[in-house]
Amino acid sequence: MDTMSVNHLPNFRYHPDPVATGNVGPSSSACRVCQQARGYVYLRDALHEGREDFSEQICPWCIADGRAASTLDVEFAFSLDIDEVVPETALEELSRRTPGYASFQGEKWLAHCSDVCRFLGDATMEQVSQASAATIAAWCAANNADETLWSELVSGYVPGADIGFYTFECLHCGLIQFHVDAA
Known part of the structure; x- marks a missing residue:
């Protein structure tokens, strides 16, 4: 496990502390996308059309840089229910590069x-x-x-x-x- 990665989680503009909110957690599992065990995984499933469960298989780094969204054709934070007009770039960052939350x-x-x-x-x-x-x-x-x-x-x-x-x-x-x- 790379200790630099564990100590420096990516910055998520719209979800600044996904560990504290319980949506990202410690894990020794390798990420499904980058194949690295980086110390943390996304604990929730991603939004996608298939039936496969991606929970606890994707590292926060692959969410942050968009690799998980493009590789697996998934979204993480549901952006369709926003009541205010926001730029498309913000919606894309939210849905494809931001961990969601459970409700x-x-x-x-x-x-x-x-x-x-x-x-x-x-x-x-x-x-x-x-x-x-x-x-x-x-x-x-x-x-x-x-x-x-x-x-x-x-x-x-x-x-x-x-x-x-x-x-x-x-x-x-x-x-x-x-x-x-x-x-």
């Missing part, structure tokens, strides 16, 4: 300031209960809901339970947003 009903990647937001992982109780007025307003607008529904969801939120609050941050203005999903 109950399928991931939804948020966008703001005409760009894809970065995924920061599952929200803590503190993050949800102390959400800013701008964060709450953005959630209400995106979900055609009011603050009463927001308050109900927050009051019942327990990390790891049946409601998920997934945290996103705008790369340009820093707005924190949440995608809320239920089992």
Whole structure:
């Protein structure tokens, strides 16, 4: 195992710490694409038309440079459900060179300031209960809901339970947003 590779994971603009979010993990397995055991693998399956499961077979380096997407004809982060217009280059980087995340009903990647937001992982109780007025307003607008529904969801939120609050941050203005999903 190459210790330089293990200590220097690739930089993912839209998913800055896929190890902390539980989507990339340590492994001694060789990558299906580059055939190297680099110390980490993508823990999720990739999106593709075939039936083969690629989970725990692709290293983050082959995701970051696009080799996995082109070699296996796969995508990693689902980009079709973005509510805001963003450049095609951002959508391509998201879907073909960014690790996705696991959610109950399928991931939804948020966008703001005409760009894809970065995924920061599952929200803590503190993050949800102390959400800013701008964060709450953005959630209400995106979900055609009011603050009463927001308050109900927050009051019942327990990390790891049946409601998920997934945290996103705008790369340009820093707005924190949440995608809320239920089992």
